[in-house]
Amino acid sequence: xxxxxxxxxxxxxxxxxxPKDLPANQWYYPVERVEVKKGSLRLEADAGxxxxxxxxxxxxxxxxxxxxxxxxxxTIYYRTDITDVKGGILKFMVRGKGKFRISVYSPLGxxxxxxxxxxxxxxxxxxxxxxxxxxxxxxxxxxxxVFTPLENGKFVLEVSNFVLEQEE
Amino acid sequence: MLLIALLxxxxxxxxxxxxxxxxxxxxxxxxxxxxxxxxxxxxSYISEEYGYDILVMSxxxxxSWSSIAxxxxxxxxxxxxxxxxxxxxxxxxxxxxxxxxxxxxxGSDDVRGEVWFCTCSAGSGCASGSSWSCTYVGxxxxxxxxxxxxxLLAMGGSRVLVNFTSxxxxxxxxxxxxxxxDGSTWNPIGYxxxxxxxxYWAKSGSNVYMSYNDFSDINNWNIGVGFIxxxxxxxxxxxxxxxxxxxxxxxxxxxxxDARPAKIHDHITASGNKVAISFTDDxxxxxxxxxxxxxxIGVSQISPSAGGSEQILPMLASYGNYIYAMWQGRTGxxxxxxxxxxxxxxTGWAASPDWGSTWDGPYRVSSxxxxxxxxxxGHDYLGWLIDGGRLYAAWGNDFYTDDGGHVLFTxxxxxxxxxxxxxxxxxxxxxTRGGINIISRKPxxxxxxxxxxxxxxxxxxxxxxxxxxxxxxxxxxxSKKVILK
Numbered sequence: 251x252x253x254x255x256x257x258x259x260x261x262x263x264x265x266x267x268x269p270k271d272l273p274a275n276q277w278y279y280p281v282e283r284v285e286v287k288k289g290s291l292r293l294e295a296d297a298g299x300x301x302x303x304x305x306x307x308x309x310x311x312x313x314x315x316x317x318x319x320x321x322x323x324x325t326i327y328y329r330t331d332i333t334d335v336k337g338g339i340l341k342f343m344v345r346g347k348g349k350f351r352i353s354v355y356s357p358l359g360x361x362x363x364x365x366x367x368x369x370x371x372x373x374x375x376x377x378x379x380x381x382x383x384x385x386x387x388x389x390x391x392x393x394x395x396v397f398t399p400l401e402n403g404k405f406v407l408e409v410s411n412f413v414l415e416q417e418e
Numbered sequence: 419m420l421l422i423a424l425l426x427x428x429x430x431x432x433x434x435x436x437x438x439x440x441x442x443x444x445x446x447x448x449x450x451x452x453x454x455x456x457x458x459x460x461x462s463y464i465s466e467e468y469g470y471d472i473l474v475m476s477x478x479x480x481x482s483w484s485s486i487a488x489x490x491x492x493x494x495x496x497x498x499x500x501x502x503x504x505x506x507x508x509x510x511x512x513x514x515x516x517x518x519x520x521x522x523x524x525g526s527d528d529v530r531g532e533v534w535f536c537t538c539s540a541g542s543g544c545a546s547g548s549s550w551s552c553t554y555v556g557x558x559x560x561x562x563x564x565x566x567x568x569x570l571l572a573m574g575g576s577r578v579l580v581n582f583t584s585x586x587x588x589x590x591x592x593x594x595x596x597x598x599x600d601g602s603t604w605n606p607i608g609y610x611x612x613x614x615x616x617x618y619w620a621k622s623g624s625n626v627y628m629s630y631n632d633f634s635d636i637n638n639w640n641i642g643v644g645f646i647x648x649x650x651x652x653x654x655x656x657x658x659x660x661x662x663x664x665x666x667x668x669x670x671x672x673x674x675x676d677a678r679p680a681k682i683h684d685h686i687t688a689s690g691n692k693v694a695i696s697f698t699d700d701x702x703x704x705x706x707x708x709x710x711x712x713x714x715i716g717v718s719q720i721s722p723s724a725g726g727s728e729q730i731l732p733m734l735a736s737y738g739n740y741i742y743a744m745w746q747g748r749t750g751x752x753x754x755x756x757x758x759x760x761x762x763x764x765t766g767w768a769a770s771p772d773w774g775s776t777w778d779g780p781y782r783v784s785s786x787x788x789x790x791x792x793x794x795x796g797h798d799y800l801g802w803l804i805d806g807g808r809l810y811a812a813w814g815n816d817f818y819t820d821d822g823g824h825v826l827f828t829x830x831x832x833x834x835x836x837x838x839x840x841x842x843x844x845x846x847x848x849x850t851r852g853g854i855n856i857i858s859r860k861p862x863x864x865x866x867x868x869x870x871x872x873x874x875x876x877x878x879x880x881x882x883x884x885x886x887x888x889x890x891x892x893x894x895x896x897s898k899k900v901i902l903k
Contacts, residue, residue, distance in 0.1 A: 269520040269521070269522055269523075269530050269560065269561035269562070270559070270560035270561060270562040271522065271523050271562070272562050274524070278588065314611070317611070318608075318610075318646050318655045318656060318657050319594065319607060319608025319609060319610060319611075319646070319655050320608055320609055320610075320611045321606065321608050321609075323587045325587045325588040325589060326588070327588035327589075331524060333524055333525035333527065333528075351589075351613075351634065353588070353589050353613055355585070355590075357525065357527045360590070360613065360633060360636065361636065361637065362613065362633065362634070362636055362637050363637050364634075364637070380637070380669070382636065382665075382669070382670060382671050382679070383670075383671050383672065383679040383682075384590065384613065384615050384631075384633050384636075384671065384679065384682055385564075385566055385567075385583070385590065385615045385679070385682070386566070386567075386678055386679060386682075386798050387527075387529045387564075387566065389527040390527070390564075390585075390590075391522065391524050391525070391527045391528040391529065391564065392524035392525065392527075392528060394585075394588070396588035396589050397588075398588070398589060398611070
């Protein structure tokens, strides 16, 4: 069979401006469902390894479990501009009530941990060297720490500052 | 060596070139996908050389083809992840979508995306850009977030479901949107509350299925593949099934040679109330997980001892109790192109008559092994479907003779495939230029129309050079007439 290809290049997209950058080094959360105030939980470390400030989140989410598809977003995340992640350990303290998935996205890829909080402070250590590529685009951009409630109802989540310990 | 023996000759019809040109040295046409409805066949891929998503269209069952392309609308941005669909009640209405990526300010790894979606109702007139209207799926966030891997499911009329992964809410989640007006407006249906990055559609009767991968246990090196399903056309969704496989051995989603994260793949097919999802496991072998309804009925490698030392992008098609799988398999070393390592790969297929319990094959789809760029690797999926009793395949031959890598399209005669897989026919015949290809379990004798024996061939795969004419093939008490034009 003879194959004839007529090639026409058409720019059908719409013109737009430069990509919008959301502010870095701050928390993002659904303001309609989550209240935030300053926290007191601190993790001491060398100044160059510390970022973020302690915060307390209080929220109520009714479709965190038992639903197939969510419409209501209850995820809280801290978006940084840290791109020079070469492995090491991300540490922070958490305190509160409820079950949460903690996801960490970085130039190394993705890793995660699940925690259940019962009021006592807990130190969380996440080994970033265990990160893997979960998209075809390799890494996941600047460091981002994501907290997702996994139980329905009220939750409290207090997060300390973050410490990123990397080998020099 | 076994693979080479099994894949000696191409079992499919002569390949048609969807590229229409040789690509520049060390560049490729990649991420090949396909859709079909009625006499409309769509093949789409990324031209790395041009920086466009190319759509190649036939509205007469593959006799004639035209093409059009979508390019980035902003300098510094690029397009990828082509997806296509044909509206099932109107083969002249087609959809062409993809991701327009832009670089964020957070370093080279900060990739953002928006899902572009284009509609054309003009049939063969879709070769003209003026016949298309294009929008962005959901809200256009001006490239504030990562968006990736959109897939389309045309539901009839002007309704289309679209899924994609995005970090709009922090995690990478799979989102589902619908349009009921060919993309003019979009309604969010919801998002999957797990870290997930790839989801394909399947439809069987009135049921709609969406596969997903699941990284919610990756802390223990487990990846899940599963599905959700809808019985009301995609408006509401139910939990389906999920299986987990371990990557503790390699602790990576990539394969030893193919640098892409092959283990995030999760293609799905459904037939009746049976569901199957293909994935690449930690041995880098193609697997199929199977369900009857939501009841799991098994997970197994399709072809552990043949079909490539690394088997990536397993795609599924099905009808009745049959599953057909196609994948790209690594057959050996090749060399390099510039700084990129290049291996030798082939495109193969296998068939199961019992919904994945047993497999026949692998056999060859591509007529030859081909040099395949492994790092950076370019392919995330292949085109593979069954329609009207034929299997259709589209894939990229990365570098044929180290240059000119083409996107190729071919199809089979499925009546033969069904009989062969069922064991009713001892051999399978495919017409190709200059003769026929035979896959046989028993010796086959070929006679011309006068009854003269032309050739006796042993069991296996073989190309037989034949002039145009009428021939009769015999094996035991089975015979088949072959007409070569």
